[in-house]
Amino acid sequence: MASLHELQMAFAEAVLDDAPEGLPEGLLAGGRPPGEGFGLYRSSVFGNYRKALRAVYPVVERLVGERFFAYAADAYVRVHPSRCGDLNRFGSRFAEFLRGFPAASGLAYLPDAARLEWAIEAVFSAQDPDPAALLPLARIAEVDYPGLKFRLAAHCRLIDSPWPVDRLWQLNQPGVVWDEEFDIAAGGVSLLVCRSGFEVELRRLGAAERALLDSLAGGSALGPACEGVLEIEPSAPIASMLHGFLATAALQVLPPERDRPGPSR
Amino acid sequence: MNDRIPCADPVGVPCAAGIGLRTCHFREILGRRPKIGWVEVHSENFFGAGGQPRHWLERICEHYPVSLHGVGLSLGSAGPLDRDHLDRLTRLVRHIEPGLVSEHLSWSMAGQRHLNELLPLPYTDEALAVVCAHVDQVQDVLGRQILVENISRYLGYRQSTMTEPEFLAELVARSGCGLLLDVNNVYVSAHNLGFDARDYLEAIPAAAVAEIHLAGHARIGGMLVDTHGTRVADPVWELYAATIERLGARPTLIEWDNDIPPLAVLLGEAERAAGILEATDGIAA
Structure with missing residues (x-):
C-alpha cells in the first residue's frame, strides 16, 4: 500500500503534470468512474491559479486578452509551481516568467508591466x-x-x-x-x-x-x-x-x- | 441518545448566525453596521502587515466577533507544516485575538509544490497520525484550540480504513481540537461518494462541534460541487435543521465566495439560519 507521501506525490503529479496515463490508483467515487471527480479537482486547481494571477495582474491580462492570459498562467504554473499555501504570493515570479516566455516575446514591455503590478500588490498590504x-x-x-x-x-x-x-x-x-x-x-x-x-x-x-x-x-x-x-x-x-x-x-x-x-x- | 449539550460558547463568537465577510462588503458593513452575530474572514487575506486589508479587519473587530478561517495550512500533508505560513497565521491571531480559528481536514502540499486546493485524505492510521501531529503543533504554537472542518469530497480512497466521522472522532479525542461542521459539505460528499448524510451527522462527535458552515453548491455532470456561489439549497437547510435539533444551537456561518451577491442577500440567508437557531431551546445570545 502506498504511503501517504507517495499517494500525495502521485496525486499532485497527475493534477499538475498532465499525466496522460491517467489517475492515481485506488480512487473511489461512489460507484462512478473516478475520472469525473478527479477532473473537478484538476480544473479547480488550475482555476484557482488563474484567478490568483488575474487578481494581481489585471493590466497584463488586459494587454494580452483573457485567453492568452489563461494560457500564460497555465504555462507559468509548470515553470514556477506554487510554493506557498497563501495564493496571494503565487504570482511573485510572473514577470520573470514572462521575460522568458516565447509566446510573449513580441510584447517587450509586458514583463515590466507585470513587475509594476507585483510592486503595487506588495506595497498595498505592506x-x-x-x-x-x-x-x-x-x-x-x-x-x-x-x-x-x-x-x-x-x-x-x-x-x-x-x-x-x-x-x-x-x-x-x-x-x-x-x-x-x-x-x-x-x-x-x-x-x-x-x-x-x-x-x-x-x-x-x-x-x-x-x-x-x-x-x-x-x-x-x-x-x-x-x-x-x-x-x-x-x-x-x-x-x-x-x-x-x-x-x-x-x-x-x-x-x-x-x-x-x-x-x- | 440525546447528544444536545449547552452551547460551547467559544470566546467572542456567539451561538448566532454570521456571514463570511469578503472585500466587496467591508465598506458597507462598516458604514451600515447591520445586526449580525459575527463574521468570518479567510486568514490568508490578512497576512499582510498593514494597508487597507489590515485596517478594515481591525475596524471590523471593533464591532463584531471575528473568526479566522484558514485555507492554506495543509494539515493533512505528509511531511512538516510550512513554518512560515504558520508563523504568519500566528502573528495575525496574536494581533486580532479572534473568537475562533479554523482550518480544513485536507491536504494541498506535496513535496515542495502547493496545489492550493482542499484535497481529500485517505482515512488511514497514517493520515490520522499526520493530521494529529500537525493539529498539535498548530495548537501549541497558537496556544489555543483550533477547529477542523470537513471538506466537500469528489473522491475517496480504497485504502481508507475509517469513515470520516470515525476519523474526526479520533482526531478530536487525540488532539483536543474542535470541529467545524460544514453541513453543505456533508450533503455534497454524501451525494458524490454514496453515503447517508444523516448517518454521518449521527456519527460525528457532537460535543466537539463548535461552528457550522452553510453554503451553496451546484450540479456539474453527475456530481455536486461546493461552489460557494449560490444560496444554500433546500435539502441542506433541512439537514441543517436536523443538525441543530441534534446538537443544539451552534455559531452558524453563511459562506459565499463566488458571484458574491449584495450584502442583503447574505444577511437574508443568515436570518434564515437564525430562525432555525432560535427555534431550538439550546439558543444562547
Whole structure:
C-alpha cells in the first residue's frame, strides 16, 4: 500500500503534470468512474491559479486578452509551481516568467508591466509607515549626518523600466479612455511605487532622486550617497529631495551603528 | 441518545448566525453596521502587515466577533507544516485575538509544490497520525484550540480504513481540537461518494462541534460541487435543521465566495439560519 507521501506525490503529479496515463490508483467515487471527480479537482486547481494571477495582474491580462492570459498562467504554473499555501504570493515570479516566455516575446514591455503590478500588490498590504520613524533624526548631531543610514520603507518599491510603464498602467485602468498620443517607445522611467494612506501612487523620479534613493536603499551612508548624486547632477537639490523622501516616510532612518545590537561575543 | 449539550460558547463568537465577510462588503458593513452575530474572514487575506486589508479587519473587530478561517495550512500533508505560513497565521491571531480559528481536514502540499486546493485524505492510521501531529503543533504554537472542518469530497480512497466521522472522532479525542461542521459539505460528499448524510451527522462527535458552515453548491455532470456561489439549497437547510435539533444551537456561518451577491442577500440567508437557531431551546445570545 502506498504511503501517504507517495499517494500525495502521485496525486499532485497527475493534477499538475498532465499525466496522460491517467489517475492515481485506488480512487473511489461512489460507484462512478473516478475520472469525473478527479477532473473537478484538476480544473479547480488550475482555476484557482488563474484567478490568483488575474487578481494581481489585471493590466497584463488586459494587454494580452483573457485567453492568452489563461494560457500564460497555465504555462507559468509548470515553470514556477506554487510554493506557498497563501495564493496571494503565487504570482511573485510572473514577470520573470514572462521575460522568458516565447509566446510573449513580441510584447517587450509586458514583463515590466507585470513587475509594476507585483510592486503595487506588495506595497498595498505592506507594513504601514511608522509615524515615529523621524524621531531618531532629532537626536542625531549634525556632525554625524554624513554617517546616517536609511532603508526603503516596506510600503515603497523602486522600479526602473525602459518603457513608460506608469502611463501604460494608468491607461489600462477600468474606465480610463485610451490616450491616442501615448507612445510605448517614449522612453524609460524610474518610479517610486509608494502607498499613501491606502492608495498606491506611482511617482516618476528624476536621475538625481533615483540615484539618491537607490544608493541609500542599497546601504550607503548619506555622505557618500550625496557625493555620488552630485557627480551625476552637480546642482541637485539634495536637501529638499531628502526632505521629500523622509516626509512621505519612503526612507526610514536607521539608528546609528553604535546603537544597533552588535554580534554577541 | 440525546447528544444536545449547552452551547460551547467559544470566546467572542456567539451561538448566532454570521456571514463570511469578503472585500466587496467591508465598506458597507462598516458604514451600515447591520445586526449580525459575527463574521468570518479567510486568514490568508490578512497576512499582510498593514494597508487597507489590515485596517478594515481591525475596524471590523471593533464591532463584531471575528473568526479566522484558514485555507492554506495543509494539515493533512505528509511531511512538516510550512513554518512560515504558520508563523504568519500566528502573528495575525496574536494581533486580532479572534473568537475562533479554523482550518480544513485536507491536504494541498506535496513535496515542495502547493496545489492550493482542499484535497481529500485517505482515512488511514497514517493520515490520522499526520493530521494529529500537525493539529498539535498548530495548537501549541497558537496556544489555543483550533477547529477542523470537513471538506466537500469528489473522491475517496480504497485504502481508507475509517469513515470520516470515525476519523474526526479520533482526531478530536487525540488532539483536543474542535470541529467545524460544514453541513453543505456533508450533503455534497454524501451525494458524490454514496453515503447517508444523516448517518454521518449521527456519527460525528457532537460535543466537539463548535461552528457550522452553510453554503451553496451546484450540479456539474453527475456530481455536486461546493461552489460557494449560490444560496444554500433546500435539502441542506433541512439537514441543517436536523443538525441543530441534534446538537443544539451552534455559531452558524453563511459562506459565499463566488458571484458574491449584495450584502442583503447574505444577511437574508443568515436570518434564515437564525430562525432555525432560535427555534431550538439550546439558543444562547
